[in-house]
Every structure is written in structure tokens, then in C-alpha cells.
Amino acid sequence: MRSQDSGNALDEIDLQLLAALTRDADITNKALAHRLGIAESTCAHRIRALRTRKVIRDTRIRVDEAALGYPLQAIIKVRLANHTGPKVTALFDALAGIPRVLQVFHVAGVDDFLVHVAVEDATALRDIVLEHITIHPVVRGTETQLVFELRDGSGLLPG
Numbered sequence: 037m038r039s040q041d042s043g044n045a046l047d048e049i050d051l052q053l054l055a056a057l058t059r060d061a062d063i064t065n066k067a068l069a070h071r072l073g074i075a076e077s078t079c080a081h082r083i084r085a086l087r088t089r090k091v092i093r094d095t096r097i098r099v100d101e102a103a104l105g106y107p108l109q110a111i112i113k114v115r116l117a118n119h120t121g122p123k124v125t126a127l128f129d130a131l132a133g134i135p136r137v138l139q140v141f142h143v144a145g146v147d148d149f150l151v152h153v154a155v156e157d158a159t160a161l162r163d164i165v166l167e168h169i170t171i172h173p174v175v176r177g178t179e180t181q182l183v184f185e186l187r188d189g190s191g192l193l194p195g
Contacts, residue, residue: 044089046091049072049074049082050082050086050091051193052072053068053072053079053082053083053086054086054091054092054193055193055194056068056071056072057083057092058191058192058193061095065079065080065083101138101154105156106136106154106155106156107154107156108154108155108156108157108158108160108161108182109138109152109153109154109155109182109183109186110152110153110155110161110180110181110182110183111150111151111152111153111180111181111183112150112151112153112164112165112169112178112179112180112181113147113149113150113178113179113180113181114127114131114147114148114149114150114151114169114175114177114178115146115147115148115175115176115177115178115179116148116149116174116175116176117173117174117175117176118174119148123174124142124148124174126174127149127172127174127175128140128142128149130168130172131149131151131168131169134151134153134164134168134169136153136154136155136160136164137151137152137153137164138152138153138154139151139152140152147179151169152183161180165178165180
């Protein structure tokens with residue numbers, strides 16, 4: 037397995053570190069080193085190197101959207117009227133900047149963007165579509181799909 041960074045190979049210890057951190061990002065360096073059977077200094081050095089190489093992009097917490105008052109999730113499909121580079125980039129940036137947007141995917145196929153949102157109710161969902169998405173002249177149409185349930189996949193690394 038290789039990272040995307042100029043061909044720097046990931047070795048077995050790197051992969052074990054990544055797998056462990058993917059499952060438990062809160063694990064201490066000491067516990068992680070112990071779990072992998074490596075020195076704490078080696079563990080810390082390797083994690084720093086993975087961050088420097090951008091293999092580890094960031095560390096985030098995940099929140100329960102419903103507990104914050106946003107129980108309704110949806111995927112808004114966005115189709116464009118034309119696909120000029122600057123207009124696509126500008127729309128991508130605008131979509132990512134909309135309040136309550138969790139993720140934006142620029143995709144191939146009939147639709148051009150998928151916008152994952154969490155909102156308080158159907159009115160707020162409608163407002164996102166009408167006040168933040170369809171106002172862009174490059175947008176030809178939208179289709180909204182409600183998310184009934186969301187589950188994480190198994191990921192990239194063996195568990």
C-alpha cells in the first residue's frame with residue numbers, strides 16, 4: 037500500500053497505527069505504543085511523520101446531529117446547466133459554505149454534486165434548497181432525498 041504523497045510507502049507499522057487510530061482516535065500515545073509493541077518515542081515520531089506527509093489529514097470529533105437539534109438529514113442532488121471550471125469551483129465552494137451542510141461531493145453522472153445536510157425540520161431543508169442552492173444561475177435543478185438511517189462502512193484498513 038502506498039500513500040498519495042510522492043510514492044512514500046506505508047509499512048506494516050504505519051498501517052497498524054492508522055488502523056488503531058481510525059478505531060480509537062482518543063487513544064494515548066502510551067497505550068497505542070503498548071498495543072503495537074513499539075517504543076513510545078517511535079510511536080510519536082511515526083504519527084508526526086504521518087501527519088507531515090498528510091496521510092493523517094486531521095483529527096475530528098463526531099457529534100450527534102439530532103442531539104444538537106438537527107434530526108433531519110438529507111442528500112440534495114444538484115445538476116448544473118453548464119460545467120465551466122471556474123463556475124463549478126465557485127459553486128463547490130458556495131455549497132460547502134452553507135450552514136448545516138455536512139459534506140459536499142462533486143460527482144460524475146447525471147448529478148454534479150451531492151450535498152449532505154442536517155436540519156431541524158422540512159422547512160429548513162426547503163430553505164437550504166431555495167435560498168442557498170437554486171439561487172445560483174449555474175444550477176439547473178435539484179432533487180432531495182431524505183436519509184432514514186446512516187451507518188459507517190468498514191473503512192479502508194482492516195479492523
